[in-house]
Amino acid sequence: MKLKNNTLILDDTDLEILEALQEDSRQTYIAIGKLLGISHSTVYDRIRRMEQNGIIKKYTALIDTEKTGTKSITAIMTVFTDPKESEKVAETLSAAPQVLEVYTSLSEELQIIAKVAAENQESLHTFIANSVAPMPGVLRIRTSILTKKFKETQFAIVNNPKKLTFIKETYNINGEK
Amino acid sequence: MNHDTTSKILRTVPREKAFYFFTSIGNYTGESASSLKEFMDKINGINVKSLEFHLYRGDFNKWMDEVLQDKELAEEIIRLQKSNFSGNILRNQLYATISRRIKHLTNTLEKSHRQTL
Numbered sequence A: 001m002k003l004k005n006n007t008l009i010l011d012d013t014d015l016e017i018l019e020a021l022q023e024d025s026r027q028t029y030i031a032i033g034k035l036l037g038i039s040h041s042t043v044y045d046r047i048r049r050m051e052q053n054g055i056i057k058k059y060t061a062l063i064d065t066e067k068t069g070t071k072s073i074t075a076i077m078t079v080f081t082d083p084k085e086s087e088k089v090a091e092t093l094s095a096a097p098q099v100l101e102v103y104t105s106l107s108e109e110l111q112i113i114a115k116v117a118a119e120n121q122e123s124l125h126t127f128i129a130n131s132v133a134p135m136p137g138v139l140r141i142r143t144s145i146l147t148k149k150f151k152e153t154q155f156a157i158v159n160n161p162k163k164l165t166f167i168k169e170t171y172n173i174n175g176e177k
Numbered sequence B: 001m002n003h004d005t006t007s008k009i010l011r012t013v014p015r016e017k018a019f020y021f022f023t024s025i026g027n028y029t030g031e032s033a034s035s036l037k038e039f040m041d042k043i044n045g046i047n048v049k050s051l052e053f054h055l056y057r058g059d060f061n062k063w064m065d066e067v068l069q070d071k072e073l074a075e076e077i078i079r080l081q082k083s084n085f086s087g088n089i090l091r092n093q094l095y096a097t098i099s100r101r102i103k104h105l106t107n108t109l110e111k112s113h114r115q116t117l
Helices: A012-023 A029-036 A040-052 A086-095 A121-132 A161-166 B003-010 B036-043 B048-057 B059-066 B071-082 B087-116
Strands: A002-004 A007-009 A073-081 A099-105 A111-118 A138-145 A170-172 B019-024 B027-033
Touching: A012 A029, A012 A040, A029 A040, A073 A086, A073 A121, A086 A099, A086 A111, A111 A121, A121 A138, A121 B019, A121 B027, B003 B036, B003 B087, B019 B048, B019 B059, B027 B036, B036 B087, B048 B059, B048 B071, B048 B087, B059 B071, B071 B087
Parallel strands: none
Antiparallel strands: A002 A007, A007 A170, A073 A111, A073 A138, A099 A111, A138 B027, B019 B027
C-alpha cells in the first residue's frame, strides 16, 4: 500500500488481505497474518487504512432469507426515465427502504435498475404505483419478480497479478475513486 | 348532487393522486390520468390488458371512490366488473359508462350555473 499524490495504491498484500476478508470477514488479524505470512500488526494497519479510505465499506452478514422464514419477495425493477430527471429519480429511489440496490444503465434509453424487496406482490405493486410511477421524469417501468436464487456472491478479489489489471484501482485519500 | 360535489368529481387532482395505468404487477405503461375527463380520453388508447388488470383488481372503483369521491360511478364500475367483460367489449363498456357519467355531471353543473344567474 503506497500513498502517491494523495492517492492510495493497493499492492498484492492488500489484495490478498481483501481476498481473505471476502472469504471470512470474522477471522482474526492473527489468522490472516498466518495465512499470508505477515505480522498481525501489518494486517491491522492495512485493514485500518483500507477502512479509512472507503475501500472496505462495511462488514455484513450474508443471510439466507429462505431459511429465516421471513416472507418476502424480491424484484428487479427497470425504470425508464427522462435523462434530465434520472439522477433525481435514482437518488429518491435510493432513499426508499424497500429499495436494496440502485444502478444506472447505459443502453439506447436511459434506465435505472433497482432491486426491490416487499412483503408480497400487493405491497410491491402499491410501492411502485404510489411512490415510483408518480415521480417526475419516470416514463415507464418494467418489473420482474425473482422466483429462485441460484447464486449470490460479491465480485471476488482474485489474487493473481495477471487477472488484477481490471480491479487494481487507485483511490484518493478521501475514499473517492 | 350540488355544484360543489360535482365540481369536486370533475376536478384535476395532483400528480400523486393521479391514476397510473399498469399492465401487471409493477409494469407501468407510462400513461396516467389526473381527472375523470383525462381518464375517459385514455381508455381508447391504452393497452386493453391494463383495463382488464385494473378493473378486476378493483383499482378503478377505488380511485373513483377515494380520490374523485364519486361513489355512484364507483358502484357502476363494480357492476361492470361483475359482468366479466374482456378485450374491446370491456373497453367500449368502460368508455360508455365514464362518458355517460361525465355528461350527467356536466349537465348538472350547467344547470346549477343557470340557476345562480
